[in-house]
Amino acid sequence: MARGADRDAGVETFGSRLRRARLAAGLSQTALAGDDLSPSYVSHLESGRRDPTPAVVALLAGRLGVAPTALAPDAAAGPRHDLLLAQAALGLGNPAEALALLAPWEPRLSDAAALVAEPELFHAAEVRAAALERQGHLLEALRLLETMRTAAESAPARLPWVGVSVSLLRLYREQGDMARAVDLGEAALRRGADLRIDHAPGFAALVSTVAGVYAERGDLVRAQVILDDLIERLGADSSPDDRAKALWNAAINATERGFGGEGMRLVEEASALAAVGSDLMVRTRLRYTRAWILLQQDPPRATEARAELRSLLPEVRQHAGSMLLGPVLSELARAELLLGRPEVARRHAAASLERLDVDQRLERAHSLVLLGAASVALGEEAAGVSMLEDAAASLESSDASRYAAQAWRQLAEVYQRIGDPARALEAMQRALDLVGLAAPRVLPVAVDGPRPAARRRTRV
Template sequence: MLLLKRYFSRGNVTGQDLVGQRIKAVRRQRGLSQAQLAHPELSDSYVSLIESGKRTPTAAVLDLLAEKLECSLTYLINGVTAEQMQEIEHMLSYARLALENGEVAEARARYLELLGDSGLAGLPQRRQDAQYGLALATEACGDLDGAIALLSELRQGAAAEMAPERHVSVAVALTRCYRVQGDSTRAVQVAEQILGGAVRPVWTEGLIELGTALLAAYAERGDLLRAHHFGAELLAAAELVGTPRATVLALWAEAIIAVETGRSDDAVALADKALAIYAENGDPRNVATLRVDYAQIRLITRPSEAGICRDMLARVEAELQESSANATTKLKCAHHLARAELLLGRPESAREHIQSVLSMIEGMPRGLQAEVHLLASETMAELGRNEEASRELTQVAQQLDGAPTTRQTAHAWLTAAQVLERIDEPARSVDAYQRALACVGL
């Protein structure tokens, strides 16, 4: 019945033509005339009109014709057999699982393979799923330009057939990609097209997530006052939505804004509350991921509590080894452990963790690779291994060259400059300082 509802909701002549053509093709394969197919329930002229695309069959007639032709209703409507549909569903599930587990290159390849399947032509919803999945996998592979192109094409080309929830999820991804790319203005524009009117739409979980993406874009372009006011509105909206996920999303976004505006106590309090709610309601794997991010906030806002963070991260690391957590989460956990050990004045222990991280960075986004090499350079400098620190900083420069001119990039260049100054490479240090200033328009 759901299949029939989707067919009649399309309301397009092309769909009618294709259904008629399939009925005609199967009828001929069965060696039946139009009169034989029609008898006794229908007239042969009615069957002729259906086959020529001049008449839209009712749900009951479609069901009857599928039975008389001894084929599946799925095939008449979508042009795929039940077996093909099962295979498509299986491939979609495999690609989604690969993406969730951090196997981003594999996910990208699987989605591309799916989109090359001619069977998807008659399955607009499944095609959208594959296009959206490909965009996310492309983003995860670090190809932001490619992801933006895919998301923009999906947003424009399939707008009429796209469910409201998918419209919002595409806007979330597009906002995020533009922000990470360094184009915070475009990021804000995408989100505000939906959320920026004088009258807000009825809030949903999806719109709360879009709101958090908008908050991050405000923060990235330095519009912290606006971010603070909108964050308060988002928290109130999350209370109206009333779901744990909506509340956690809003709390976490506001915690990040609190970090950016130097409100350390507020940041920790908001993060504490978000983690407590999610620990009761979230999937264990996602809870572990949130704990990793929580430890990062604590390390930034309360470096004196590095010991507490280290112990927490050590427990999370053990949990991640026994779970199907994705590679990015495992990498970030080891990275933050190294940072905690460095803050505790234990550079040798930090080096052990950073070596583990370095073994995992292949195929990761360039920004994340730069962060890892930067921490490695700090660790080597602390150990007095200046040559190794210098080599790590060369890797940092290679990853940051051509990177978006965001505040995060500026901070990375600033840290690199300080480490270069420490290991007595003044010329490279001056260049890194200049690059940091250029990132903030100075």
């Protein structure tokens, strides 16, 4: 019997269930289509002229707030179907649901040989690692990614070892293990040169991430050399996403070296490239980086940065998870401090800490710096000093020497302000030791309280 005859006979179809759920949700076909589908495709689905894939079923169900089985109760079950649904759930900002759907796959994901033999299993590992990262479970994600790295390096022609390397570098950096990140990064660069794939799509993200690790450690010169070489090699035939990532990291590096105007120019250029690229997460992170650069201008453009961060929050909450939500909230705290609103700043910094997993050591330390600064500005000096001391020690132990130095420098100002010159001198000496300088005889005095120290930015 034809599909139209089924509808005329009153038989329930996917299209009729979809239309009923859409009308119940009060959505037009255009609203339901969103940026991922076309309104005409939704119309064809409702009329029965097109059949949906499992991923489309999951996407539409997520937008309508119903279970996929409410739209397609007879959808094929099985591992492959669960993998498609998990991928769709992750794309809709539901990493917990993605992890639940991948539970049947999990026992086999720790077997590197199985990942090599079954590319679909490797893909399941990719989705699971991304979902774990979105939820802030860095250690679990790192263990899985290390297994994937072993598998991918044994079959580089078939498995995406470059993407795995980028994820590993990002997470080791986030956890504070800079030494491991540098070792892996340099090994990956050598491997790319040996395989002659240093011009392949996606390799620019790896190079940019290695540069970011060096910047985190305080070696801005090495980071700049890597980025200059990358930008020179990326021609007009390179993908917009690759060029955007290179310029993005160059913008961060320029800003951290004190060239805020150049950083703003580079991030605007990167944003223009990302707007025509295919990586939605890069666009989101670039908006966040632009807000951070606004706060590093002289004078800081805090009002503009605050507006950018506020408008970014809904998008981050839906798609990025704690890995970016925590940093966005902490930068909102910085903006509020600069605008003279420490109480609001404290709320944002506390909210950032609540959303960050214990494994996210660097982000937690940066949020703690802002919480301490807000507490000091509110007159709660003992509590603020304790938080700043904890944050500085955590940054120092993470080999993030530049940021640890900034935290100790901020502590020196606080100690000076509350009349404790001995501890101020000690804190200043620790700051200068971290950057290889000698302490001055006279400490600068923070007349209006400490300015929130600049922190490193989330990179590729």
